[in-house]
Amino acid sequence: MTSRDDDEQDSSQRHAAPVHRRVSRLIDIAEAVGVHTSTVSRVLNGDPAQSVRPEIYQRILAVARQQGYRPNALARALKQRRVGAFAFVIPLLRNPIWVRLQRGALQRAAELGYVVMIMEEPDDDPRPPDAYRYLVEESRADGLLIATSLRVKEHADGVSLAPHVYVNRRGPRRGNDVIMDEAGAVRLFVDHVTKLGHRNLAIIDGPAAVDTVHRRAIAARRLCARRDLGLTVLHTAATEDGGWDAAAQMLRLALRPTACAVGSLNQLFGVLAALRQADVPVPGAMSVVSFDDDECLAYLEVPVTSVAMPLAELGSAAVDALVSRVDGGEQRDVLVRAPMILVPRESVGPCPTLLA
Amino acid sequence: MTSRDDDEQDSSQRHAAPVHRRVSRLIDIAEAVGVHTSTVSRVLNGDPAQSVRPEIYQRILAVARQQGYRPNALARALKQRRVGAFAFVIPLLRNPIWVRLQRGALQRAAELGYVVMIMEEPDDDPRPPDAYRYLVEESRADGLLIATSLRVKEHADGVSLAPHVYVNRRGPRRGNDVIMDEAGAVRLFVDHVTKLGHRNLAIIDGPAAVDTVHRRAIAARRLCARRDLGLTVLHTAATEDGGWDAAAQMLRLALRPTACAVGSLNQLFGVLAALRQADVPVPGAMSVVSFDDDECLAYLEVPVTSVAMPLAELGSAAVDALVSRVDGGEQRDVLVRAPMILVPRESVGPCPTLLA
DNA sequence: CTGTTAGCGCTTTCAT
C-alpha cells in the first residue's frame, strides 16, 4: 500500500470528538407531549388496562420515535426485579461443541428478550457453580446456565440459591438438568459397527469426571454387556495428545478392538495420527466414529463417520428451562428431544477378521 | 455400573423447593448495626474521605459478611451511570480464532471488574455495528467490542454514538481500532518460503470484504511486487468448501504456485483435501502454511506449518482500549505489540523446480 | 464522625 492507499491513516479523522449523546428519557417525552411520565410509560409498554386518548397516544409514540427513546434497562430492572440477562458459564475449550451450544442459547435468549453474558470457566481451576451465584445476587443476571466440566459430586449443595440450569450436565439434585440422549449416541455407534460384524469395541473419551463422558461410558458398558460384545473404555485428556496416548494404549490391548468411538474432535486428531503412525489403516484395520460432528470431518484423509448431536437445540432448550425456572415454573429435568444422527462417511468398514 | 448406579433418578430429590433467598441490602445492615445506610455505603466502598469510628467500622464489616451482603449492581449502576459490562459482537463462526479472542477479552475484562456479554452476529445477515448501539443506550453495557466480519465501507457514520472499539477490524474512522500486525504474518510466510527457493506464491483467504483479509492481501501484493515474486490471491468462502474450490482453481493456474498460505483453519482442511485428491504431494509439490494456528495442525497427515497470532493479547488489548474510551481517555488506534510467530512443521519444503 | 436529603429512570397502585 502506498500512501494513497486507503490503509493510510486519515489523520483528518483522528481523534474525532466522541459524541456520546445522552439518551432520551421518559420525562423528556412527557414534557414534550405535555403529559405525565406515567402516561408515557403506560403507552410505551402497551399497558393492557390502558385507555388513553388516541390523539395523545399517537403523539407520545411519535415523539418517542423522533427522540429515539430507549428505555433504561437498569431503572426498569431495578423496579421490576428482573434483569433480562442470563449468565452462561462455559469451559472455553477449543472444542467446537461449545460454540454451537452457545449459539443455540444466544439465539433463543435473544428471542425471549434476554441477553447472555458468557463467563469463562478457567480449565485449570474449575470452580463450583456456586461461585457464580453472586451474579444473581448482585442482580446482574436472572439466572445461571451452567456447563462446567466438573462432575457434580465435587460441589455439594447450596447451589439452588439462584435460579439455574445445568446444560449438558447433571447437577447434584435432579430437576435442573438439560441434557441430550448420550446413550442414544452410543447406541448409534454400537449398532452401526456391529451391523458390520465388529464384536470388540473401544471408546476413547474424556475424563470420567465429566458427566457426559460418564453417561456415555455407562451406556456403552450396559449395551455391550447385554449384547455380549467386548468393550474397552479409555479415559484421557480431551486433547490431541490425550487421543494419541489412548489410541496407542488401545493398539497394545491383548484383544485389539476393531472399532472405536472418539469423544471429542481434538482427541480424534490424536487418534487418527496414532493409527497412521502405527500403520493401522482406517477403516481397513480399525473403524472410527467421532462423537463430535464437524464439517472438517468430511475433508480428512479418510472422511470420518460421526454422530451429530443436537447442540443448538440443547442450548435453546436450556434457555427455555431457565426462563421457566425464573418465572417460578415447575422444575423438571429435560431431555432434548431432537435425535442424535449418525453421519456415515468412510471411516467405518466391515470387521477385518470376517474378511480373513 | 448397574441400576444402583448414581445414574438412577433419585426421585426423593426431585422438585426440591427452590430456595431463592432474598439477598441482604444496605438497609438491612444499617438497621442491624444501628447506623444510616450512607455510613454503611461509605464503609463498604472504602470511601477515602471516610472517618468512621473503628468500632462501628468493624461491626458493619462483620454484619455485612455475616448477612452475605452483595451490592445490587443495578442500583449502583443506575446511580453511577456505569454498568460494569461490555458487549462483544462476534460472528460466531466455527473458526477457533474467535474462541481465543473471546477468552483474552473475558479474562482482561474480569480483571478490570467488567462482565462481558456476547452478541452473536448472524453470519447470513451481518448488521452494522450501529445495530448494537441500543445496548449502550439501554444502559445494558458501557461500551461495545465490535468484531463483525463486515468490511467497514458498508456502514457509514453514526457509529461513534456509543463508546466502542473495533477488534481485529478497522472501523470507518481511525482512532477506534485494535488490530494485529497482519502484514507481519504475511512477511513471515513470504520470508519462510522464499528462503526455500519458492518464487511463485498464492494466498487462499476469505472474502476481500473482511478487513483482515484485505490487509493481508495488500501486504502480500506489496511485498511480492517489491521482491519480484509471483503472487495469486484467491478470495473464497471461509469454509472447507471454499478452500477446496480455491485450491482447485490454484492448481489450474498457468503458472502454478509452489507455495500457498491459507487464511483459516476451515479453508485449510478443504485445501489439503483438494491437493490430496489431485495427487499433489505436500510439501513435495506444494508447500502450505496456515494463518490459523491450532494444536490439531501438528496431528494432520502432514503436520502443517502455521503462523501463530497473539489473539488473546488482541482481546485483552481491546478491552483496555475500550475501558480507556469509556473513561474518556484519548482515542488512538492500537496495534497489538505481541509478535506473530511462525511455527515450523512439515508442510513446507524446498521449491520443487529447484530440485528438477 | 455520621445523618439528611435528593435523586438515578422507571413502574405501579391509588386517586381523581
Next chain:
DNA sequence: ATGAAAGCGCTAACAG
C-alpha cells in the same frame, strides 16, 4: 382517561 406519589437499592453532596 390521566396525574400524584411512592419506591426499587444505592451513592453523593451537604449539613450538622
